[in-house]
Amino acid sequence: MVQGTTSDAGKSTLVAALCRILKNRGISVAPFKPQNMALNSAVTVDGGEIGRAQALQAQAAGLEPHTDMNPILIKPTSDTRAQIIVQGRAITDMDAAVYHHYKTEAMGYVLDSFARLQQQYDVIVVEGAGSPAEINLRERDIANMGFAEAVDCPVILIADIDRGGVFAHLVGTLELLSESERKRVVGFVINRFRGDISLLQSGLDWLEQKTGKPVLGVIPYLQGLYLDAEDALTTSSSNADALxxxxxxxxxxxxxxxxxxxxxxxxxxxxxxxxxxxxxxxxxxxxxxxxxxxxxxxxxxxxxxxxxxxxxxxxxxxxxxxxxxxxxxxxxxxxxxxxxxxxxxxxxxxxxxxxxxxxxxxxxxxxxxxxxxxxxxxxxxxxxxxxxxxxxxxxxxxxxxxxxxxxxxxxxxxxxxxxxxxxxxxxxxxxxxxxxxxxxxxxxxxxxxxxNQQREISIERLAKEVEAVFAADFLDQWSPT
Structure with missing residues (x-):
């Protein structure tokens, strides 16, 4: 499972990369996100809807998107209410307080979808939502450590160095987890790094010594990738030769x-x-x-x-x-x-x-x-x-x-x-x-x-870039013998 220290840390991107890396190695793999809040959605092969990012991850895995890949989708209709979509179907609108209590029931649907995917694929790459250190959302959590604990899933923690404070994000997030949750974290990934990696090495050494956990990879800042945004608006563009x-x-x-x-x-x-x-x-x-x-x-x-x-x-x-x-x-x-x-x-x-x-x-x-x-x-x-x-x-x-x-x-x-x-x-x-x-x-x-061709080229490039900087022993544990 890939969890992030913040929103937009790179969880969706890393899941897509891992899905394509494993697919290219001949491994049967599928993406999964227990709970997603987004207004970008896609229609699935079984006639439901899931988050757009999970449809992209399905493409990375060489699959048609399916509702089991994102069993709970929350689509805000206002600042306080949202449409709740369960296994691809809209069931009702809820305000935040009502949904917080509903999560206990929602977990049943999450585990049901996850179990079906487990029966079909050798590896499931799971994406968390937001941060596991959001204290006010820990009770009844189905999106991050609550799910990981329920299915006994190892966790990678990813942070975005481009926004600053990456070591504080990683160590602070780890400190706010329970003892069992900290043990579940198998390593860190640092995303969107620019510059000379040798200048970062002392920080990586300190992080590993401080936490006792390895840095599994430092992903460079990749310009020119086209990958569907989960929710945030993309940037405007200007071209000198525009018609x-x-x-x-x-x-x-x-x-x-x-x-x-x-x-x-x-x-x-x-x-x-x-x-x-x-x-x-x-x-x-x-x-x-x-x-x-x-x-x-x-x-x-x-x-x-x-x-x-x-x-x-x-x-x-x-x-x-x-x-x-x-x-x-x-x-x-x-x-x-x-x-x-x-x-x-x-x-x-x-x-x-x-x-x-x-x-x-x-x-x-x-x-x-x-x-x-x-x-x-x-x-x-x-x-x-x-x-x-x-x-x-x-x-x-x-x-x-x-x-x-x-x-x-x-x-x-x-x-x-x-x-x-x-x-x-x-x-x-x-x-x-x-x-x-x-x-x-x-x-x-x-x-x-x-x-569509640009999306496919970007997925393949992303996978190669991530594989080149990722800990080989971590990826090799799933390779066919």
């Missing part, structure tokens, strides 16, 4: 922002997140992303003055794209009579599509393959949303999905072709779809960017 300016509204409850990585990494695109209290910059393409609370985020759009900015953007010839919750905002009304996402009620949409959306408790979770509006350009991704949209705007679809009965329409495209809305996440992942959408946005000769 297109793209802006995405950074909604408070934005979901699946990895949809836009192909745009952020494209050499012909300047990519900008538009955050709170920021004006929408002049751009060619403006995107309203998915949201875990569509009506609340629509209120936020209006409070920021972005509604008038969208109108100005379209008046000057810009293109507008709404995905999932962003697509719902483009309609005339959003109804939530049962209070699925927030308080029961209705909200007026932005009014660009003749369309109404009614939210419902049953979530739609589907992997999708099909074509864009031309019924020729291939597109693939997934649907993950509550709510059904209806109205005349849907008579001119943005996409067509394949199923056993033929082609199923999705989304809408305006009569003047300036506005597109769709429920499809992963819209830009296929290189053919990306090129066609960039042509729609104004780039006549778009370079080919295959985000």
């Amino acid at each position: 297109l300016n793209v802006a995405v509204l950074a909604l408070p409850r934005i979901s699946n922002h990895t949809d836009f990585d192909p745009l952020r990494l494209h050499p012909q695109i300047n990519f900008h997140w538009v955050g709170p209290n920021q004006q929408v910059p002049p751009c060619d393409l403006l995107i309203i992303p998915g949201s875990k609370n569509t009506r609340a985020d629509l209120d936020f759009v209006r409070a920021q003055g972005w509604e008038s900015a969208i109108q100005t953007h379209l008046r000057y010839g810009g293109k507008l794209l709404g995905i999932c919750g962003g697509f719902q905002m483009l309609g005339e009304q959003i109804h939530d009579p049962e209070g699925v996402e927030s308080a029961p009620g209705s909200s007026s949409g932005l009014g660009y599509f003749s369309m109404h959306t009614q939210l419902q408790r049953d979530k739609i979770l589907l992997q999708r393959h099909g074509f864009l509006w031309d019924k020729y350009t291939p597109v693939a991704g997934y649907e993950i949303h509550t709510g059904i949209s209806s109205g005349d705007a849907l008579l001119q679809p943005a996409c067509y999905f394949q199923n056993a009965d033929g082609l199923v329409p999705d989304g809408a495209i305006s009569q003047d072709k300036a506005i597109i809305g769709t429920y499809l996440h992963g819209l830009f992942d296929r290189p053919e779809a990306l090129q066609q959408l960039l042509l729609w946005a104004g780039v006549t000769k778009a370079e080919v960017v295959d985000i």
